[in-house]
Amino acid sequence: MADPYRILLLNQISASGLKCLPEARYLAGKEINEPDAILVRSADMHAMTIPTSVRAVGRAGAGTNNIPVKLLSSRGVPVFNAPGANANAVKELVIAGMLLAARNLSEALHFVAMLDPFDTEMEKKVEDGKRLYSGFELAGKTLGVVGLGKVGCLVADAAIKLGMHVLGFDPEITVDAAWNLPAQVKKANSVSEVLRQANFVTLHIPLIEATSHLINSDNIGSMKQGAVLLNFSRAGIVDEAAVVAALKEKRLGHYVCDFPSAVVNRSTGVIALPHLGASTREAEENCAVMVTNQLVDFLEHGNVINAVNFPNVSMPRESSDRIAIANANVPNMVGQISTALAEAKLNIHNMVNKSRGEMAYTLVDVDSTVKPSVIDAIRKIEGVLDVRYLPLEGMHG
Numbered sequence: 066m067a068d069p070y071r072i073l074l075l076n077q078i079s080a081s082g083l084k085c086l087p088e089a090r091y092l093a094g095k096e097i098n099e100p101d102a103i104l105v106r107s108a109d110m111h112a113m114t115i116p117t118s119v120r121a122v123g124r125a126g127a128g129t130n131n132i133p134v135k136l137l138s139s140r141g142v143p144v145f146n147a148p149g150a151n152a153n154a155v156k157e158l159v160i161a162g163m164l165l166a167a168r169n170l171s172e173a174l175h176f177v178a179m180l181d182p183f184d185t186e187m188e189k190k191v192e193d194g195k196r197l198y199s200g201f202e203l204a205g206k207t208l209g210v211v212g213l214g215k216v217g218c219l220v221a222d223a224a225i226k227l228g229m230h231v232l233g234f235d236p237e238i239t240v241d242a243a244w245n246l247p248a249q250v251k252k253a254n255s256v257s258e259v260l261r262q263a264n265f266v267t268l269h270i271p272l273i274e275a276t277s278h279l280i281n282s283d284n285i286g287s288m289k290q291g292a293v294l295l296n297f298s299r300a301g302i303v304d305e306a307a308v309v310a311a312l313k314e315k316r317l318g319h320y321v322c323d324f325p326s327a328v329v330n331r332s333t334g335v336i337a338l339p340h341l342g343a344s345t346r347e348a349e350e351n352c353a354v355m356v357t358n359q360l361v362d363f364l365e366h367g368n369v370i371n372a373v374n375f376p377n378v379s380m381p382r383e384s385s386d387r388i389a390i391a392n393a394n395v396p397n398m399v400g401q402i403s404t405a406l407a408e409a410k411l412n413i414h415n416m417v418n419k420s421r422g423e424m425a426y427t428l429v430d431v432d433s434t435v436k437p438s439v440i441d442a443i444r445k446i447e448g449v450l451d452v453r454y455l456p457l458e459g460m461h462g
């Protein structure tokens with residue numbers, strides 16, 4: 066019997082997801098040496114030495130900024146995520162965030178917590194004190210959504226249903242996302258247009274170089290007086306010092322975020338939650354199940370679905386002998402791979418090759434057993450980053 070696949074868990078992964086790893090074929094845990102794959106949520110992998118045994122990383126969530134994707138790409142290792150699997154959970158928290166800010170609920174709860182429960186004047190104090198927490202309604206206000214991906218589209222839709230006007234900005238919106246947006250959502254042409262026009266601005270974009278400090282001291286001043294900024298994406302998308310300054314000047318009414326920090330904590334007007342966006346039973350299960358199934362399909366069959374650094378490549382198994390090759394997207398790779406197979410007198414039964422940016426990926430099914438020397442020959446081709454032999458039953462190489 067083949068050795069089990071070894072899966073290193075860097076975070077708590079929902080039990081429903083782990084059930085997708087059949088016990089007979091998988092060993093999963095927090096203390097696994099020489100893992101074949103890693104399952105992670107928000108643990109920071111940048112400082113970690115990732116063993117060379119790792120053939121795939123699965124992120125049970127959306128953002129992959131905690132993973133050294135570039136390094137893994139150079140090793141031919143796909144990084145899978147779970148697009149949309151936690152989007153509804155984030156959407157609901159964003160709506161809660163708008164209500165927390167609009168109705169001054171955080172301050173009001175603090176006021177109540179400070180009341181003496183045995184005070185006979187409690188009722189009077191409540192009635193006298195409540196005017197300080199009077200707020201405003203969401204209906205009729207304008208929400209600006211920056212990033213119309215899985216989360217942004219759901220937030221836009223929910224806001225329309227709450228009677229808000231919605232302005233959306235996403236220079237790379239997908240056709241599917243655009244189809245799913247309610248017709249009432251107005252298109253903005255820039256972040257500054259959103260900042261100038263919205264009462265609430267919510268950010269639903271990845272943290273990458275281009276989005277780091279997207280909201281900063283140069284543009285935050287153009288927001289409407291008393292506007293609310295919501296950040297359930299990543300702390301680094303805003304310049305926190307600029308946000309705190311804008312709160313002090315009363316330019317911003319509230320900053321609602323999922324990322325407590327030394328800069329924002331305890332600043333008046335900040336409502337910081339402990340990265341709760343995806344923390345619902347449903348989202349945790351959805352993410353873990355989706356990414357674990359993708360990992361299993363890759364480890365056992367080489368199929369790639371929802372990797373952030375690889376093209377989607379799937380091929381039904383028609384032969385028991387499959388070779389999976391990750392290679393640089395340069396000319397003549399398929400030619401050289403085919404030549405290596407022909408020299409080993411292997412007949413190609415089926416083959417698929419796709420590329421995405423600098424990465425290309427090839428699945429080849431052949432009609433007979435592949436000797437280790439053939440895998441070695443393919444590995445030696447310049448530009449090949451990783452190669453695996455995936456017989457249907459047997460050792461994984």
Ligand SMILES: NC(=O)c1ccc[n+]([C@@H]2O[C@H](COP(=O)([O-])OP(=O)(O)OC[C@H]3O[C@@H](n4cnc5c(N)ncnc54)[C@H](O)[C@@H]3O)[C@@H](O)[C@H]2O)c1
Nearest residue numbers: 127128212213214215216235237269270271297298342343
């Ligand atoms: N708080 C949480 O627990 C939590 C949960 C899920 C996601 N997130 C964060 O939210 C982000 C978005 O999640 P998602 O599932 O919607 O991702 P997604 O990939 O579906 O959508 C991201 C969208 O942002 C757009 N975009 C990229 N750069 C942009 C820019 N400069 N201006 C406007 N739009 C831009 C993309 O075109 C894409 O449509 C994730 O990357 C992650 O960092 C946080």
Ligand SMILES: O=C(O)CC[C@@H](O)C(=O)O
Nearest residue numbers: 106107126127128343344
């Ligand atoms: O795993 C989590 O709890 C957070 C996930 C979230 O930040 C994401 O990017 O999907």
